[in-house]
Every structure is written in C-alpha cells, then in structure tokens.
Amino acid sequence: MTEKTYDVLGIGNAIVDVLAKIEDEFLAEQNLVKGSMTLVDAATATDLYGKIGNAIEASGGSAANTMAGIASLGGRSAFTGKVRDDQLGEIFRHDIRASGVAFDSAAAVDGPSTARCMVMVTPDAQRTMATYLGAAVDLRPNDIDADLVAASEVTYLEGYLWDAPPAKDAFLRAARIAHEAGNKVSLTLSDSFCVDRHRESFLELVRDHVDLLFANEAEITSLYQVEVFDDALQAVRGHCQVVVLTRSEKGAVVLSGEEVHVVDAAKVDNVVDTTGAGDLFASGFLHGYTQGKGLYDCARIGAAAAAAIIAHFGARPEVSLQKQLADTMT
Amino acid sequence: MTEKTYDVLGIGNAIVDVLAKIEDEFLAEQNLVKGSMTLVDAATATDLYGKIGNAIEASGGSAANTMAGIASLGGRSAFTGKVRDDQLGEIFRHDIRASGVAFDSAAAVDGPSTARCMVMVTPDAQRTMATYLGAAVDLRPNDIDADLVAASEVTYLEGYLWDAPPAKDAFLRAARIAHEAGNKVSLTLSDSFCVDRHRESFLELVRDHVDLLFANEAEITSLYQVEVFDDALQAVRGHCQVVVLTRSEKGAVVLSGEEVHVVDAAKVDNVVDTTGAGDLFASGFLHGYTQGKGLYDCARIGAAAAAAIIAHFGARPEVSLQKQLADTMT
Numbered sequence: 181m182t183e184k185t186y187d188v189l190g191i192g193n194a195i196v197d198v199l200a201k202i203e204d205e206f207l208a209e210q211n212l213v214k215g216s217m218t219l220v221d222a223a224t225a226t227d228l229y230g231k232i233g234n235a236i237e238a239s240g241g242s243a244a245n246t247m248a249g250i251a252s253l254g255g256r257s258a259f260t261g262k263v264r265d266d267q268l269g270e271i272f273r274h275d276i277r278a279s280g281v282a283f284d285s286a287a288a289v290d291g292p293s294t295a296r297c298m299v300m301v302t303p304d305a306q307r308t309m310a311t312y313l314g315a316a317v318d319l320r321p322n323d324i325d326a327d328l329v330a331a332s333e334v335t336y337l338e339g340y341l342w343d344a345p346p347a348k349d350a351f352l353r354a355a356r357i358a359h360e361a362g363n364k365v366s367l368t369l370s371d372s373f374c375v376d377r378h379r380e381s382f383l384e385l386v387r388d389h390v391d392l393l394f395a396n397e398a399e400i401t402s403l404y405q406v407e408v409f410d411d412a413l414q415a416v417r418g419h420c421q422v423v424v425l426t427r428s429e430k431g432a433v434v435l436s437g438e439e440v441h442v443v444d445a446a447k448v449d450n451v452v453d454t455t456g457a458g459d460l461f462a463s464g465f466l467h468g469y470t471q472g473k474g475l476y477d478c479a480r481i482g483a484a485a486a487a488a489i490i491a492h493f494g495a496r497p498e499v500s501l502q503k504q505l506a507d508t509m510t
Numbered sequence: 511m512t513e514k515t516y517d518v519l520g521i522g523n524a525i526v527d528v529l530a531k532i533e534d535e536f537l538a539e540q541n542l543v544k545g546s547m548t549l550v551d552a553a554t555a556t557d558l559y560g561k562i563g564n565a566i567e568a569s570g571g572s573a574a575n576t577m578a579g580i581a582s583l584g585g586r587s588a589f590t591g592k593v594r595d596d597q598l599g600e601i602f603r604h605d606i607r608a609s610g611v612a613f614d615s616a617a618a619v620d621g622p623s624t625a626r627c628m629v630m631v632t633p634d635a636q637r638t639m640a641t642y643l644g645a646a647v648d649l650r651p652n653d654i655d656a657d658l659v660a661a662s663e664v665t666y667l668e669g670y671l672w673d674a675p676p677a678k679d680a681f682l683r684a685a686r687i688a689h690e691a692g693n694k695v696s697l698t699l700s701d702s703f704c705v706d707r708h709r710e711s712f713l714e715l716v717r718d719h720v721d722l723l724f725a726n727e728a729e730i731t732s733l734y735q736v737e738v739f740d741d742a743l744q745a746v747r748g749h750c751q752v753v754v755l756t757r758s759e760k761g762a763v764v765l766s767g768e769e770v771h772v773v774d775a776a777k778v779d780n781v782v783d784t785t786g787a788g789d790l791f792a793s794g795f796l797h798g799y800t801q802g803k804g805l806y807d808c809a810r811i812g813a814a815a816a817a818a819i820i821a822h823f824g825a826r827p828e829v830s831l832q833k834q835l836a837d838t839m840t
Contacts, residue, residue, distance in 0.1 A: 233608045234578070237567035237601065248564070267597040267623070271567065278563045293597070 184363070186282065187255045187470035189332035191324070191354055192243025193316040193340055193347075194261030194285070195295040196268045199455070200235040202300040207308055214302065215398075217309040217371045219343060225312035228298055237268075239275035240297055241316075242370060242459050243338040249463025249485055251280035255470060258282035258328060260354075264315040268294035285323060288315045299455055305490070307455040317344035321353040329354050330361035333470050334392070336462070339370035342378045355389045364421075366392035368462060369399035376402055386419050392469070393420045394462050397427045422475065424482070426461050428454075432483060434475045443479040446487035454490050461486040514693070516612065517585045517800035519662035521654070521684055522573025523646040523670055523677075524591030524615070525625040526598045529785070530565040532630040537638055544632065545728075547639040547701045549673060555642035558628055567598075569605035570627055571646075572700060572789050573668040579793025579815055581610035585800060588612035588658060590684075594645040598624035615653060618645045629785055635820070637785040647674035651683045659684050660691035663800050664722070666792070669700035672708045685719045694751075696722035698792060699729035706732055716749050722799070723750045724792050727757045752805065754812070756791050758784075762813060764805045773809040776817035784820050791816040 207214055210228065220228065229235075239248075247257040259276055263269030265287040272294060276283045295316040300308045319341070329335050335358040341347040355365045367390045369375050375382055382403055386393055393416070397409050404415040409425075413433060416423050423435040427445075434441040464485030468478030537544055540558065550558065559565075569578075577587040589606055593599030595617040602624060606613045625646040630638045649671070659665050665688040671677040685695045697720045699705050705712055712733055716723055723746070727739050734745040739755075743763060746753050753765040757775075764771040794815030798808030 229604060234569070234605045235601075235608070239564070271565075274559060275564045278565070 184333045185256070185331040186258045186328070186333065188247065188250055188334045188336050188466050189258045189260065189328055190243035190247040190336045190338075191260045191319075191341065191351065192338035193241050193295055193311075193313060193319075194244060194259075194263045194269075194272050195239075195241035195297045195311065195316065196272055197238050197240030197297050197299045197455075198229065198232075198235045199238060199299045199301065200232040202232060202302060204302050206231075207300070207302070212300070212308050212310065213373070214308050215306050216373050217297075217311055217340070218373070220310045220312050222292070222312055222314075225296060225298070225310065228310055232298060232300065237271065239272050240299070241272075241295075242340060242368065243336055244272075244276055244281075245456050245459035246336060246368075246462045246466070247281045248276060248279040249460045249489075250467050253463060253467040253481075253485065255467045258332060260285050260319075260324065260328070262288060262315050262319040262323060263294045264288045264292065266293050268296065269315070284325075288318050291315060291318060301453050301455065305451045305453050307453060313344060317347060319344070319347040319350050321346070321350045324350050324354045324357070326357050329357040330363070332358070332363060334364045334366050334466060336366040336368070336466065338368050339374050339378070339382065342374065342381060348381075352389075359389075364391040365389055366394065366466065368394040368458070369396075369403065372398035372402040375399050379403060379405075386416070390420050392422045392424065392466075394424045394426070394458070394465070396458055397425065400425055424462075424465055424479065426458060426482075426486075428457070432461070432479050434479050436475055439475065441476045441479060443476060443483060446483040448487045448491050451490050456489045457486045460489040514663045515586070515661035516588045516658075516663065518577065518580055518664045518666050518796050519588045519590065519658055520573035520577040520666045520668075521590045521649075521671065521681065522668035523571050523625055523641075523643060523649075524574060524589075524593045524599075524602050525569075525571035525627045525641065525646060526602055527568050527570030527627050527629045527785075528559065528562075528565045529568060529629045529631065530562040532562060532632060534632050536561075537630070537632070542630070542638050542640065543703075544638050545636050546703050547627075547641055547670070548703070550640045550642050552622070552642060552644070555626060555628070555640065558640055562628060562630065567601065569602045570629070571602075571625075572670060572698065573666055574602075574606055574611075575786050575789035576666060576698075576792045576796070577611045578606060578609040579790045579819075580797050583793060583797040583811075583815065585797040588662060590615050590649075590654065590658070592618060592645050592649040592653060593624045594618045594622065596623050598626065599645070614655075618648050621645060621648060631783050631785065635781045635783050637783060643674060647677060649674070649677040649680050651676070651680045654680050654684045654687070656687050659687040660693070662688070662693060664694045664696050664796060666696040666698070666796065668698050669704050669708070669712065672704065672711060678711075682719075689719075694721040695719055696724065696796065698724040698788070699726075699733060702728035702732040705729050709733060709735075716746070720750050722752045722754065722796075724754045724756070724788070724795070726788055727755065730755055754792075754795055754809065756788060756812075756816075758787070762791070762809050764809050766805055769805065771806045771809060773806065773813060776813040778817045778821050781820050786819045787816045790819040
C-alpha cells in the first residue's frame with residue numbers, strides 16, 4: 181500500500197458517556213434490554229438521568245473509542261463527528277485530541293447539545309446504553325473532508341450512523357471517496373437492534389461497499405436472520421474481503437476468501453465492565469492490519485486490546501460505603 | 511442533642527473535577543507544587559486543560575465530597591454551594607442529589623461557568639489540583655438558607671471558601687446562625703497554602719467560631735508556623751471543643767479538653783489515588799459524631815472511609831496500551 185497520512189479515519193457519533201452502576205431491576209423498570217443500545221429523545225434522556233445514581237463522564241462513541249485505541253497502540257488515527265459548541269463538546273474535543281487522534285470537525289453553533297450516552301453497568305459487568313444523539317445527528321455529507329478520507333488507508337464507519345439520515349449520506353459519501361482513492365472501507369454493525377432497524381441497507385452495504393466487516397455474534401445472526409452462529413458464518417463468507425466476527429469469551433473468527441482463523445479470547449482475571457470491548461477489538465485488529473500483519477495476528481492484537489479494556493471500569497465502582505465499612509461500623 | 515432534619519450541612523465550592531494521570535515532570539514544567547491546590551484564572555485553566563491528557567469528569571469539591579460520603583455512610587446531609595446553569599452545573603446537581611445529599615442552591619444565570627478543578631494524579635498516587643473557581647466565587651451571604659443551617663446538627667465549612675470575599679461573608683453568616691440555633695460549627699483548613707493565604711483569619715476563626723476543627727499535618731503546622739507536628743498539637747489544644755488532626759499513613763490524633771486519642775490509619779493494600787482521603791475522613795468522623803459515638807470510634811470510622819476512597823482511582827487509570835500490550839505485539 182502507498183504511504184498515507186493516517187492509518188485509519190473513524191467516522192461516527194461524537195458522544196460523551198455518562199457512566200453509572202445500576203441493578204438489573206432498574207433495566208426492567210425502564211424497559212431497557214440488557215446489552216443493547218436504545219436511542220432516546222431529550223426528554224427521556226433527562227428523565228433517565230434523573231433516575232440514575234452518581235455518574236462520571238468520559239468521552240465515548242464507538243468509532244471514536246476505536247480511534248483512541250489505535251492511537252494508544254501507536255497507530256495514526258483521525259476522527260470525524262459532530263459536537264455542539266458546549267461544555268460536553270469541548271470535553272469530547274479535548275479528550276480525543278489528547279488521546280492522539282486528529283479531530284478537526286467544526287462544532288455546531290446552534291441546535292441540540294452534544295450527544296450523551298448513559299452507560300448503565302450491572303453487577304455482572306454488562307453495559308446497557310441509552311443514547312441521546314443531539315448534535316451528532318447533524319453530521320452531513322459536507323462534513324466529510326475528502327482530503328482526509330483520501331489520506332487514510334482505512335475509513336472505518338459505525339453502523340450507528342445509519343440512525344440519522346444525513347449521517348447515512350455522509351457515510352456513503354466517505355465510502356465512495358475512500359474507494360476512489362484506492363483505500364479500504366470498514367464497517368462495524370454496532371448493535372443487533374441497529375442491524376434490525378436497517379437490515380436491508382446493511383446487507384447491501386456489506387455486499388457492495390465494505391472491505392472489512394466487524395460484527396459480534398448477535399449482530400451477524402441478526403443481519404442474516406439465522407439462529408446459529410455457524411449459519412451466519414456461512415452466509416457472510418465471500419461478501420467482504422475480510423470479515424471479523426467477535427464472540428466475547430469464545431474468541432473471534434476471521435474469514436477472508438478461503439482463509440479462516442479461529443482465535444481465542446485473551447484471558448481476563450477480573451471482568452469489570454464490558455464497555456468498549458468491541459470497540460477496542462477493532463482498534464487492535466485495524467492497527468495490526470495497517471501495520472501489514474497477517475489476519476491471525478490482527479485478531480490476536482484485537483483480543484488483547486479488548487481484554488485490557490474490560491479489566492477496567494469506565495466509571496468508578498461506587499460501592500456503598502455503608503456496606504463496605506459494615507465491619508468497622510458495628 | 512435535639513433531633514434535627516440533617517446531621518450535617520456542608521458549605522463549600524461546588525466543583526466538577528477533571529481527573530487525569532500525569533508524570534512528575536509535568537508539575538515542574540507548570541510550576542505546580544505536588545499535593546497542593548492552586549487557584550487559576552479562566553485563561554490558565556484553559557491552557558492547562560489543553561496540556562493534560564484524556565480526562566474523566568466527576569463531581570467534586572471538598573465539602574461536597576464529605577457530604578456525599580456522609581450520605582453513603584447512611585447519614586443525613588445537605589449541601590450549599592454555587593453552580594452556573596450550564597452542563598457542568600447540571601452534572602454537579604445531579605450527582606450530589608443522586609448521592610443522597612439535599613442540594614437546593616439556585617444556579618447563577620449569568621457570570622462565569624461552573625467551577626472546575628483539574629486533579630492531576632502522579633504515578634505515586636498523589637494528587638495536585640488547579641482550580642478555576644468560576645461561579646463558585648459568587649456564593650453570597652443571602653445564598654445561606656437560615657432554616658437549613660438551623661435544622662442541621664453540624665454546619666461544616668471548607669477553608670477554601672475564604673479565597674472569595676463574598677463566600678467568606680456567607681461562611682461567617684452560616685456560623686452565626688448555627689450557633690444561635692445551638693448547633694455545632696465545623697471547619698476544615700482545606701490546604702496548607704490556603705492556610706498561608708488566610709492565617710490571621712483562620713486563627714481567629716479557630717479560637718472564636720469553630721467547635722470541631724479538621725486539619726492535616728501540613729495545615730496545622732502552617733497555621734501555627736511551627737516545624738514539628740507535636741508543637742502544632744500543643745498550640746491548638748483547647749482552642750476548639752474537638753480538634754481532629756490527620757496524618758495520612760501515620761493515622762490521626764483527636765484532642766478534646768483533656769481527652770486525647772491516637773488512631774492508626776486503616777490498612778490499604780493498594781493506594782491508587784489519594785484524592786478525597788481527607789474529605790472522606792471527615793465524612794466518617796462527622797457521621798460517627800452525629801450518631802453519638804465516642805471520639806475514638808469517630809476517628810476509626812474516618813480512617814476506614816479514607817482508606818476505602820484511596821484504593822480507587824478517581825479517573826480510569828489510562829495506561830498506554832502500547833506499553834500494556836508490549837508482549838502481545840512483538
């Protein structure tokens with residue numbers, strides 16, 4: 181490949197995460213499906229925020245997390261996404277730049293506030309998300325910097341963008357520019373409910389526009405409407421140059437033409453919070469890929485990056501001091 | 511004591527912390543003294559923020575942390591402090607309420623933004639702070655709710671308030687109302703540099719207005735301008751009804767009339783970040799005190815609460831993945 185300015189350009193929702201610990205009952209009360217991402221409007225976001233406990237804020241967004249991971253691995257990454265000119269937008273901009281990712285998207289000067297994602301972590305370390313897209317839905321085709329896309333070896337797109345029609349058009353424009361420049365286009369399916377919302381479009385995308393596809397088990401079985409992982413694997417074979425299927429603790433499967441690799445998950449002694457596992461798997465894989473590694477090694481680096489992130493909590497684990505100090509206080 | 515609505519009312523700066531890991535060299539480059547709190551203006555805050563890495567945001571403020579700790583221990587606490595009607599102000603309000611602390615101070619509708627404290631944590635787990643007070647300096651005497659002060663068994667004030675003249679007047683008004691209602695007034699000296707800035711006022715306060723004094727070793731030796739801890743101990747004896755002197759891993763000393771207790775620090779296997787240790791010691795002590803415990807037990811609960819908080823990192827420990835995955839990537 182020719183030498184490009186960036187290894188990977190990520191295009192996605194620019195989001196600040198609001199992380200809080202919750203109990204399983206809370207999800208049931210709020211009609212939230214564990215492990216999924218639900219889109220909420222401003223009023224619902226405010227209502228839900230009023231019900232969750234003490235939280236911490238940290239920059240997030242799926243593709244943005246992946247780009248930060250690539251930079252942390254020593255790769256050259258850039259990001260395109262839309263924030264508002266508010267305090268959360270400044271936080272997003274600061275953090276992604278401080279992580280070493282190039283980020284020059286202009287902030288919206290009016291309209292909804294910067295996107296927020298309430299990340300609710302249950303005691304089993306699973307995360308359930310409720311996202312208020314806010315300014316992120318205003319990503320439009322003219323926010324795509326054609327020179328930046330052309331200068332990036334891989335353009336990585338998150339499926340979540342499909343939830344906002346102008347962002348979807350931005351997505352397609354970026355894919356076209358990337359291919360015209362001889363670069364690769366990569367997509368993550370993002371979430372099984374997102375796949376459900378946009379199945380026909382995603383099937384067409386995967387067949388016609390995507391070179392490297394990332395999906396987890398729930399997403400790929402949803403895409404092909406099959407029950408069993410192996411059926412999805414057979415269905416997707418040959419549709420993209422490289423298909424990377426992740427299966428949490430069961431590891432990952434990589435398909436490319438006749439080539440197939442089955443890679444174990446990296447060992448994690450203490451799973452604290454699964455937030456970011458998929459995003460960081462993609463970081464590791466794409467970093468290996470743009471360094472010219474073989475597909476097996478790409479997946480191994482992906483698995484290690486995912487393991488590193490799930491041993492942390494996004495938020496401080498706020499155990500009740502009343503419980504924690506029970507012995508002292510008797 | 512008569513039954514009051516609240517055990518403790520804290521009055522202090524309403525601050526959102528911005529937590530980041532840094533190296534020791536960074537402090538030297540920025541002329542920051544390790545372990546201290548420096549006040550910075552808006553321009554310096556922006557400059558410093560531009561230089562620190564990926565950060566997380568969490569509600570903070572010394573007295574506010576102490577009130578959240580009391581609520582977490584099962585006590586009844588309230589807080590008075592000034593935020594702006596901006597996103598960080600909303601975060602502060604959400605978090606302190608979600609922690610179980612009553613908080614009804616009106617937000618400023620104009621003027622500077624909600625206060626931010628950059629908390630820079632070095633590899634030895636020490637924290638160094640740079641605070642932009644913003645809206646917090648607008649706490650004025652008429653922000654003190656006389657009924658709330660009268661309804662709180664203890665009114666707890668942070669020395670940091672002395673850095674803003676109107677806040678200082680608010681502080682004195684609250685102390686007067688508390689005493690008129692037959693309640694106790696408690697003060698934390700906050701920081702040795704803060705003591706240095708306001709020594710004469712603090713000496714007068716301690717002698718004439720404070721029932722329970724909290725200070726660490728650096729603060730109490732600064733107050734009396736002595737070199738040795740024991741000299742400070744002798745100097746402060748008898749100046750307040752109860753004096754609580756904390757000494758990090760050396761434990762604490764409690765003085766009350768002829769009564770003296772020396773209490774060991776609680777064991778911490780892994781000191782991650784000392785942010786909040788003093789604040790949480792005060793939570794534990796005040797909670798014990800308002801539950802009618804003896805002074806030795808109050809200090810023991812304080813030590814346990816401090817130990818619990820320093821085993822956490824305020825921010826996610828963001829080790830470079832490049833270093834963390836070095837073995838995998840060769």
